[in-house]
Amino acid sequence: MIRLKGFKLVFLLFGLLAIAGAVTWAGFALRDQWTERERDRQRLALQQQQILQAQAQQRQAILQNYGTQVETALSAGSDGELPSEQFGLIQALTLQTLNRLDGEGRGEIIRFLYRKRLIGYCPEAESEENPNCEEGYIPPVLPLVGADLRRAALRAVPLSGVDLRGTDLRGADLRNAQLQHAQMKRANLSGADLSNANLQQANLEAAYLRVARLNYAIFGCVGCTGAILTDADLQEAQLTAANLGGATLEGTNFQGAVLVEAELAGADLTRANFSDADLSGASLSAFSQRPGSCSDFDRWIYHLASVEQTDFSNANLSEADLVGLRATEGAIDGAITAGANLTDAKTGPGPSWDDC
Numbered sequence: 001m002i003r004l005k006g007f008k009l010v011f012l013l014f015g016l017l018a019i020a021g022a023v024t025w026a027g028f029a030l031r032d033q034w035t036e037r038e039r040d041r042q043r044l045a046l047q048q049q050q051i052l053q054a055q056a057q058q059r060q061a062i063l064q065n066y067g068t069q070v071e072t073a074l075s076a077g078s079d080g081e082l083p084s085e086q087f088g089l090i091q092a093l094t095l096q097t098l099n100r101l102d103g104e105g106r107g108e109i110i111r112f113l114y115r116k117r118l119i120g121y122c123p124e125a126e127s128e129e130n131p132n133c134e135e136g137y138i139p140p141v142l143p144l145v146g147a148d149l150r151r152a153a154l155r156a157v158p159l160s161g162v163d164l165r166g167t168d169l170r171g172a173d174l175r176n177a178q179l180q181h182a183q184m185k186r187a188n189l190s191g192a193d194l195s196n197a198n199l200q201q202a203n204l205e206a207a208y209l210r211v212a213r214l215n216y217a218i219f220g221c222v223g224c225t226g227a228i229l230t231d232a233d234l235q236e237a238q239l240t241a242a243n244l245g246g247a248t249l250e251g252t253n254f255q256g257a258v259l260v261e262a263e264l265a266g267a268d269l270t271r272a273n274f275s276d277a278d279l280s281g282a283s284l285s286a287f288s289q290r291p292g293s294c295s296d297f298d299r300w301i302y303h304l305a306s307v308e309q310t311d312f313s314n315a316n317l318s319e320a321d322l323v324g325l326r327a328t329e330g331a332i333d334g335a336i337t338a339g340a341n342l343t344d345a346k347t348g349p350g351p352s353w354d355d356c
Contacts, residue, residue: 059104179198217239245265275311304326
């Protein structure tokens, strides 16, 4: 029995040593695996850095070559006049070069053209007295119709009056951009960021703006001529506190869009689709009355959204300002109107200004 107990003790001791060895080996194996993963991570980071450096060098070379060729073409002009053949050369060169660059490089091209007064040039662009280029504005020269400006870095760039018809601007950064009077018919701006951009009197007819960010963007103002967005697609776009006053929104698709506290007074909403949109706190009317008789037409001051054949099904109009709204029968049926201000609102074949 004594020998058997001794054997068991020795066996147990060897077992414990084996377990300790296995744990130690596992620890070394895990450390080696971690070390190898760390080396792989560092190699990958180095490769990515090298790729970025190579891309930056390539971008710089392309931009430098482009700038040299444009400068040469411009030098062929005299007294500010550019020969048509040189103009065509610059236009073709620009479109070709944009196709070879990334978003950052495309932004550099546009800034270069602006500095050379070839697009949207406004000498007072950064002046406090004239921030919107309303005076001293030189019309753009070079059209960028159909240009590839995907993911272009164009934040705060003055592009007033620029011709961007049919341009691919998907994912572009246009925050705070000055786009007054810009021609952007059928442009693709899906996923672009136009937050705080100024688009007054811009033409965005049939433009594609799905899931675009347009928070605080300015398309117009109450009592003025706004931007044209006829038949534009703004499904699920973000338009929180955007100013669409006086804008032409006929046939525009706002399905699922967010228009919280947006200004729509005076806008043409004929045939627009606001189904499932969030218009909580939005204003569709700016309506007030001067002192005097209610029936006296001249005493009304009003800017009402034009609501005809407009789809508000499942739209959220809670807390919206609908004062004095004139709409066709059933125009806002199916919408959530809890807390909305419907004072003096009228549906049916009006308007009847004696019914106040």
